[in-house]
Amino acid sequence: MDRGLLYAKPPSLSSINFLIDNLKESMSIALVDFYPLAGRLSTIKYEDDHASWVYVDPNKGPGATLIHASGIEGVTVSDIVTCYESSSRFIWSFFDMGELKVVNHDGHTRPLLSVQVTDLVDGVFIGFTMNHCLGDGTSLWHFITALSKIFMGRGDENEKPIFKAVFADGYGPVLKLPYLDPTEYVTRFDVDPQxxxxxxxxxxxxxxxxxxxxxxxxxxxxxxxxxxxxxxxxxxxxxxxxxxxxxxxxxxxxxxxxxxxxxxxxxxxxxxxxxxxxxxxxxxxxxxxxxxxxxxxxxxxxxxxxxxxxxxxxxxxxxxxxxxxxxxxxxxxxxxxxxxxxxxxxxxxxxxxxxxxxxxxxxxxxxxxxxxxxxxxxxxxxxxxxxxxxxxxxxxxxxxxxxxxxxxxxxxxx
Structure with missing residues (x-):
């Protein structure tokens, strides 16, 4: 799941590195509360049941990712706003893991949260990629909003996330998928060129x-x-x-x-x-x-x-x-x-x-x-x-x- 925000470069932005440094610090603070986003997926296999349990391990992996990227040469804010046709697939490059065939299961080895800042001629694009296994659009925008408020020095204690799994009565916390190997259920796809x-x-x-x-x-x-x-x-x-x-x-x-x-x-x-x-x-x-x-x-x-x-x-x-x-x-x-x-x-x-x-x-x-x-x-x-x-x-x-x-x-x- 990926969503991005396009900004015009304000005159007050002396250096893109200033933005990157502050965003890095803000993410380190935000991820204290949104800690599962810094982990990875893990799987426990149950051979006798031909089943597996996929869960989030907050202590696994190197954490969330922050990337500073250069935009495609010559691309401006106006180009992105006015050209959203097939040629606009270059926007995929503004998101980490924007290449084809990445799926949620890749969260075993890839970040569950990645933020990419792309420096454009006259603007900045901030692309957020979150593994859909963890959250929906409401949760993604919750994180983006909380991160921005921390960045702006306006953190709100009332907006801290609640992490509590919801199960039907008599079920959980382990829910076994009826598969033993990822090849039984992982489907990758190509985007239709049409x-x-x-x-x-x-x-x-x-x-x-x-x-x-x-x-x-x-x-x-x-x-x-x-x-x-x-x-x-x-x-x-x-x-x-x-x-x-x-x-x-x-x-x-x-x-x-x-x-x-x-x-x-x-x-x-x-x-x-x-x-x-x-x-x-x-x-x-x-x-x-x-x-x-x-x-x-x-x-x-x-x-x-x-x-x-x-x-x-x-x-x-x-x-x-x-x-x-x-x-x-x-x-x-x-x-x-x-x-x-x-x-x-x-x-x-x-x-x-x-x-x-x-x-x-x-x-x-x-x-x-x-x-x-x-x-x-x-x-x-x-x-x-x-x-x-x-x-x-x-x-x-x-x-x-x-x-x-x-x-x-x-x-x-x-």
Missing amino acids: LRVRVFHFSADVIAKLKDQARKNNNNNNNHAISSFQALAAFMWLSVARARNLPSDSDMNCWLSADTRPKYDPPLPNTHFGNFVHLIRVTSKMDNLMKNGLSWAAMFLHQGVMGFDEKSNMANLKARSESPDVAPLMKLRNFFGTNPPLIFSGSMRFDTYGPEFGLGRAVTTRTGYSTWMNGRIVVDPGREGGGSVDVQVCLLSDIMTALESDNEFMSYIS
Whole structure:
């Protein structure tokens, strides 16, 4: 999992080494509290059971990594902001482990946390890479925010992470995977050269308009409960479906990443560090989706979200505890072919522009290769705030071209 922040170089930054030195000191302080990020994965094998247990060993390995790198010659802040197409794969080099085929299991020998500072002509890119086994987007942004506050001398005792494993009753702390050797479950992948990624910006007014449209013309009495995110996700679902132009009886799948912390009793705080993500899956036939439109699609997604409650969360936790397994998302490509589900990740609620590191407010955010997957959609708040949203979309080249040629879709893009 990788997320990066792009900053313009402020006149007050006399030397990039000053930034590196202060970041190194801040990381050493932050990792006292976020100590598992300085460790490595370890595995215990149970030969008789043909099983293994993978866990985090905080005392293993040389720790987290901080890298100072030089950017590609001549690349400016403007180049990164304005060019997010296939040629922008150079951004992968702004993240440690940005090469292909690195997977979570490599945390046995590679850092669980790596921070790379890339010096550009007129800017600085700080790329954060965290092993997804340890945490989700909420946890990653928790660490980035805490690190920035320490850097700025504003450390907050109330933001210290909580490390406490959550198990279904009667299970844990050891959960055995039904594999003895990593070759039985580790899947590596190449990024399809036909994939393109683009960031689309939705202003706050447009998001409000989409929510208003989603709440109208709907006979369901709960239409007023449709959220801004659900309206946006429904709009993207419809738009990509039109771009794919599939037969009417084809399935069009939409999966929303849900934070399960609020689904416990009592709810877990956002500072509870870990991977608390569940995919809410909804499916519609193409003809239903096209015929019923935005408000129907938004309500369908809303009902899926509302259906995932504390009871279903605990049932899901118990099922995963009873039968632990590994299900790499990248296998979806082979399973769904050219019609994979849209998978939404990120959040409109993340404080992506709060961390400053003495560089002022970030110009934009970017991701590395780990999000380059057909149908992957990453949602971030827009830089200007106020409810604006940036949506990173990854699609096959011909589908992206069709989306960009869709006048209805592009009329909403700022």
